[in-house]
Amino acid sequence: MQLYFSPLACSMATRIAFYEAGVDARFVEVDPKTKRTLEDDADYLAVSPLGYVPALRTDDGEVLTENSAILQHVADALPQAKLAPTDARGRTHLQQWLCFIGTELHKALYTPLLDERAPAEAKTYALEKGRSRLDFLAKHLAHRDHLLDAFSVADAYLVTVLTWSVATPIDLTKWPALLAYVGRVRERPSVARAFAEERDLYVKEKARHAKA
Ligand SMILES: N[C@@H](CCC(=O)N[C@@H](CS)C(=O)NCC(=O)O)C(=O)O
Numbered sequence: 001m002q003l004y005f006s007p008l009a010c011s012m013a014t015r016i017a018f019y020e021a022g023v024d025a026r027f028v029e030v031d032p033k034t035k036r037t038l039e040d041d042a043d044y045l046a047v048s049p050l051g052y053v054p055a056l057r058t059d060d061g062e063v064l065t066e067n068s069a070i071l072q073h074v075a076d077a078l079p080q081a082k083l084a085p086t087d088a089r090g091r092t093h094l095q096q097w098l099c100f101i102g103t104e105l106h107k108a109l110y111t112p113l114l115d116e117r118a119p120a121e122a123k124t125y126a127l128e129k130g131r132s133r134l135d136f137l138a139k140h141l142a143h144r145d146h147l148l149d150a151f152s153v154a155d156a157y158l159v160t161v162l163t164w165s166v167a168t169p170i171d172l173t174k175w176p177a178l179l180a181y182v183g184r185v186r187e188r189p190s191v192a193r194a195f196a197e198e199r200d201l202y203v204k205e206k207a208r209h210a211k212a
Pocket of ligand 1: 011050
């Protein structure tokens, strides 16, 4: 499988899933500004017309998009890693959290806060609305280690998104359960490795953009 990613973007959740499974995948870096791949300067829009990551090229050549779908595909393809419940109710709970992270947190809260072109009013609105989502999440995580009964692809996605807080006005110390969760999950070897590798690539990306 081949993952199109940008450093520290939501695509990192799928890298974490691969590391959890101990499986080699091909990682193809996409520059978020130029929408070109780093390794061969190919047009990423020809792979995924909306230009956002992640995209996953499966072993049979199909290109999948949308983080939550890709994460479930990878979890299903690598069942030995136990990254998704296999029973119907458990799968519904997984979907519930993936949808919550993708819509309520990632796109509604963090995207406007991280987008330098988003108007100040949009950021204020997102923050106001987002507080109840973070309260809700903190309550759920107050007495549990993971979103579900065990680490799943939803945790891979959530830890990626919550870590973006440092680049936003969201102060996680106001939600000690979330701060503790991020600290705990980031200690997993798969997560620590993914963050370390992508942090280095992110620094390089910033340096490239500063030069351009
Ligand atoms: N709906 C997409 C959104 C993915 C997304 O927002 N990706 C961001 C990185 S976290 C991105 O590539 N943004 C660049 C862009 O929108 O041009 C998904 O869930 O996969």
